[in-house]
Amino acid sequence: MTEVLSTIEELTGKLEKVVDSTRVFTDPEFLEGYASDTSHSCNKKPDVVVKVLSTGEVQKIVKLANDYKIPVTPRSSATGFYGAAIPEQGGIVIDMSSMKNIRRIDTRNKWVMFEAGVTYGELQEELAKHGFRAINPFLPHKDKSALTSTLEREPRIVHKHHLDETILTMEMVMPDGNLFHTGSMAISPQAPETIPDELPSDLCNFHGPGIDWFRLIPGSLGTLGIVTVMNVKIALIPEKQKMMFFGFDSLEESVEPFYYILRKLLGDECLLLNSRYLATILASDPEEIDSISAVLPSYTVIVNLTAGEWFPEEKMAYQEKAIRDISRTFFIKPMESLPNVPDAEKVLARHLLQPWDNGTYWKFRAEGASREIFFLTQLQRAPEFLQIVNTIAAESGYPLSDIGLYLQPKQNGRSFQMEVSFPYNPESQDEREMIDALYREASEQLINKGAFFYRIYGPWAEMVYSRTGNLHETLKRIKRTFDPNSILNPGKLGF
Numbered sequence: 273m274t275e276v277l278s279t280i281e282e283l284t285g286k287l288e289k290v291v292d293s294t295r296v297f298t299d300p301e302f303l304e305g306y307a308s309d310t311s312h313s314c315n316k317k318p319d320v321v322v323k324v325l326s327t328g329e330v331q332k333i334v335k336l337a338n339d340y341k342i343p344v345t346p347r348s349s350a351t352g353f354y355g356a357a358i359p360e361q362g363g364i365v366i367d368m369s370s371m372k373n374i375r376r377i378d379t380r381n382k383w384v385m386f387e388a389g390v391t392y393g394e395l396q397e398e399l400a401k402h403g404f405r406a407i408n409p410f411l412p413h414k415d416k417s418a419l420t421s422t423l424e425r426e427p428r429i430v431h432k433h434h435l436d437e438t439i440l441t442m443e444m445v446m447p448d449g450n451l452f453h454t455g456s457m458a459i460s461p462q463a464p465e466t467i468p469d470e471l472p473s474d475l476c477n478f479h480g481p482g483i484d485w486f487r488l489i490p491g492s493l494g495t496l497g498i499v500t501v502m503n504v505k506i507a508l509i510p511e512k513q514k515m516m517f518f519g520f521d522s523l524e525e526s527v528e529p530f531y532y533i534l535r536k537l538l539g540d541e542c543l544l545l546n547s548r549y550l551a552t553i554l555a556s557d558p559e560e561i562d563s564i565s566a567v568l569p570s571y572t573v574i575v576n577l578t579a580g581e582w583f584p585e586e587k588m589a590y591q592e593k594a595i596r597d598i599s600r601t602f603f604i605k606p607m608e609s610l611p612n613v614p615d616a617e618k619v620l621a622r623h624l625l626q627p628w629d630n631g632t633y634w635k636f637r638a639e640g641a642s643r644e645i646f647f648l649t650q651l652q653r654a655p656e657f658l659q660i661v662n663t664i665a666a667e668s669g670y671p672l673s674d675i676g677l678y679l680q681p682k683q684n685g686r687s688f689q690m691e692v693s694f695p696y697n698p699e700s701q702d703e704r705e706m707i708d709a710l711y712r713e714a715s716e717q718l719i720n721k722g723a724f725f726y727r728i729y730g731p732w733a734e735m736v737y738s739r740t741g742n743l744h745e746t747l748k749r750i751k752r753t754f755d756p757n758s759i760l761n762p763g764k765l766g767f
Contacts, residue, residue: 277340280319286340287322287364290332295323306347306358306365310641312708313355313730318345318365325370327443327451327500333366334498335449337759344759346494348388348417353644354729356424356493360763369417371500374398375465378503381474383440385465385503388419392627404506405625407438410543410680411553411634414627419502423490425727427689429624430540431681435505439486440478443501447755452497454478454485464501475503491727494761496754509625510540510578512588515617516595517607519569523655523677526571529602530651533575534685536594541576541624542681549676549693553623554616558637565673567612576624638674641698643711646691647723654679654690657723661692661714668710670694690723733766 277283280298287296297303298320307317324330330346337344343363350369352358359365371387374395378384379402386395393414395406406418409426428435441457443464456477457464467473478486489496516539520526526544533542545553550572551565575595579587599606610616628634635642649657662672676693694710696703716735719725725736737744744766751758751767758767 277342283320283340283342283364286336287320287333290336291322291324291329295325297321297323305350306367308358309352309355310636311353311355311358311730312643312704312711313358316358316360317362318359319362321365321367323367323370327445330366330368330445330498330500331449331451333364334445334447334759337364338448338757341757341759343762344498345761346388346498348420349391349415351391351413351415351417354424356420356729356764360761363759366498368498368500375463375501376468376503377402377404377506378468378474379404381476382506382508383476383503384506385475385501386418388417388500388502390418391415392418392421393629396626399506400509403509405509407435407505407507408627410678411623411628413633414629416627418504419499422502422504423499424493425490427680427682429543429680430507431534431542431684432537432540433683433686435507436683437486438504439490440503440505441475442486442489442499442503444489444497444499446497447757447760452485454489455480457503458482464503493728493764495751495764495767496760498760507540508580511580511584512578513621514577514588514592515608515621516575516577517569517610517617518573518575518604519607520571520573520604521569523571523658526573527652527654529598529604530573530679530681531685532598532601533573534681536598537684538577538591538594539575540578542574544571544573544677544679546571546675546677548674549678552637552676553634554610554613554619555637558632561638564613568610571677572610574620576621635676635693635695639695639697642676642693642695643707644691644693645711645715645718646689646727647718647725648682648687649690649723651679651681651685651688653722654688657690657718657721658692660717660721664714664717665694665710668706668713670706670710687724728765733764737766 303317307315343361345359345365347357347365348368368388371389373387375385392412395418399405407428407430410429441455444452446452456473456475459473460467460471547565547568547570551561555561555564577591595606674695678691680689694707696707719735725732
């Protein structure tokens with residue numbers, strides 16, 4: 273029979289035998305910082321927070337939680353946007369933000385190994401010393417955990433097929449507290465960063481030995497295991513870089529040229545932003561967003577031409593020629609800068625290679641907060657989905673000119689992540705309620721029309737899994753197999 277802890281003091285006493293007492297927290301004001309994030313998820317405090325320094329400490333806490341059937345929620349940084357690390361059922365939050373080691377950078381095989389608490393800002397700074405950069409999402413928060421971002425399947429801004437999935441191997445604490453290594457990290461129980469020196473492995477093989485685990489764990493929001501260490505692909509910082517812009521009056525007009533650019537494999541980064549999102553990035557002051565948005569094209573395809581490791585001059589020359597050919601084919605004018613926005617190309621060139629570091633996070637600059645809806649689609653369907661969003665926004669009284677739009681190709685354009693953003697004033701209860709209703713209604717209608725929601729947060733779990741037959745029951749069976757006591761992040765994904 274499972275022993276029951278009747279007081280928080282008893283639980284705290286048990287935890288203080290695992291880690292130093294200075295890293296166990298029960299103060300209500302301190303716990304409040306773990307009860308919410310920028311999402312509209314319900315405010316739910318943990319009973320205790322433990323700051324860990326190693327994978328071994330995570331293992332011991334998870335084993336303790338199993339002994340007493342106490343919920344455990346992993347958290348890797350103080351930056352959260354979608355409610356994934358809010359403890360739905362209280363219990364213990366394992367805070368891994370102090371696990372800061374960048375264990376190894378392999379410049380020959382182009383990967384980096386790091387712990388859960390390493391942020392994008394820290395990772396990029398260290399990689400830059402070696403002439404490399406992370407394959408990051410579009411303008412991530414500098415304090416976002418790079419490991420968590422990767423596990424949450426945030427789309428990589430480099431659209432090339434071989435960089436769509438960047439995970440190579442992982443170290444993970446299973447729900448019973450045992451240690452598990454994926455891919456070629458599993459060939460030895462020794463510290464993974466030492467394997468390339470002592471064994472015939474470069475840690476590049478994510479397939480095995482064994483099962484292809486890395487496809488099961490991402491997207492599970494810490495419900496099937498706690499990843500503490502990961503190695504991922506990285507890329508060289510380009511020797512040459514040139515921004516090119518194509519402006520369009522409508523989203524429909526951009527579809528064929530955008531596809532054509534991708535078929536030519538031009539640039540490392542190629543994306544589309546509407547005038548609102550682009551102005552939010554370019555404005556030196558939030559008060560300039562409206563005026564800059566008014567002078568930009570309604571929709572802009574941005575192509576970052578790069579060259580570096582091999583024959584950079586030749587590569588840049590044929591990319592520039594291909595851009596000229598595209599302009600003649602579609603009767604559109606390529607621009608090396610944006611009208612009425614000085615140095616836009618320099619600002620974007622810098623931002624594309626690193627996390628956002630210009631004060632308030634860019635999505636919050638306009639109004640103080642925002643809600644985003646994102647999903648996968650084919651590019652030709654993007655105008656249809658945007659019309660659905662605009663119609664619901666208009667019916668809700670939300671100004672269409674405030675909506676941000678971002679389209680990011682994956683795997684050279686096989687699919688696209690489409691993101692629409694609704695900035696709002698978080699201090700206004702009326703606006704919060706309006707945004708909540710708009711968010712839910714738009715999400716429902718988009719799913720009904722075939723938008724593929726592949727990153728499942730909050731209310732999307734019920735919307736998605738109610739439409740997927742027995743998939744959710746199958747996932748629940750997997751959850752029970754991995755986590756029979758249901759202690760890891762219970763409540764997420766409908767578990």
